[in-house]
Amino acid sequence: MASSESKKIEQPLLTQKYYGLRLGTTRVIYKEDAPSTSFWIMNEKEYPILVQTQVYNDDKSSKAPFIVTPPILKVESNARTRLKVIPTSNLFNKNEESLYWLCVKGVPPLNDNESNNKNNITTNLNVNVVTNSCIKLIYRPKTIDLTTMEIA
Template sequence: MISMKTFLTLTAAMVISLGIVSFNTHADVVISGTRIVYPQQAKDVSVRLENRGERPLLVQIWLDDGRDNTNPQELKLPFILTPPVSRMDAKRGQTIRITYLGDALPQDRETLYWFNMLEIPPKSASNQNQNLLQLAFRTRIKMFYRPAGLNGDPGLAAQTLRWNLVEESGGVKVNVINESPYFVSLSSAALKTNNQSYRIITETLPPKSTNSLAVKDLTQAPANAKVLYNAINDYGGTIKSEFEMGSP
């Protein structure tokens, strides 16, 4: 197995020789989907990888719980991923199987993990006498563990968010309340007032939480405003919603 210490020294995991440089600047392996949902009742879930490049690659996969620079062997997460390391020939695919080990996790809300894929290119036999920069590309997407019997519809969770304005000395923020048991992944949000639009700095909203989000370039809370926001559903699609609110 490739040393994880080597991989996690740099997020992009680069092997560098100084001098004249030759390198490939894009990842070849594609993950089927932008997020993974693991229902509690499932025996396992599968993730499909595809090597769309012109050369064989070594691929290593693991999960983390948000500590993205920690050696996976130290995390002790309740999942097994197989195979953890595989060779992928050009124009071929690979199925990764994720299996839940049954350890205790919260049953009243989702738990967030991250699926990591590191793609290692082979050394080029034709460039033995050249200085070479090789990039090992790391891709990281969300994985939601979803207990059985949660209230509500995960596809409608974004539409149940409640927003209110908070005026502070440093500017205006919005509090957004997610009372659902599901994570809501915001991709964009804007505060609309008096024909003006102000961008809201978005993030993923945990279940049963209140989150304070900054509003760019707004120094005073308006009397009336509307929030227009987009969230990402289980399939990577966009859910468009809006919320009317008054002054703080």
């Protein structure tokens, strides 16, 4: 009835990894005469994060005429890096600002610490939270790019 090898059942092991990516700005302004613009991101966690970036039109579903380089990158723990926003076409309205959305997705690593001890049965419950943060990307044509002194 009783086995000579009894197995010990432990409580589930809960590991949590969540988004810890900070954007260095609340909006990015691309000026018409500039070849590109940039912004920085920082990984505030003690583990690396995979970062994916995309730019969408105002409807947040269709692709915008911009790319972010690099589009996918690994950001090490407590590291800061700069991303560049580059236009892909010249199909902009020359007389008014245009609004786009720059979205940055942070993906934490999976937990690889699994116990294979034959005397212990361990249940692992891994929770990975992936968050997509979107900030405004504003295209500003030369015709309305005036300084405060020029307006006064």
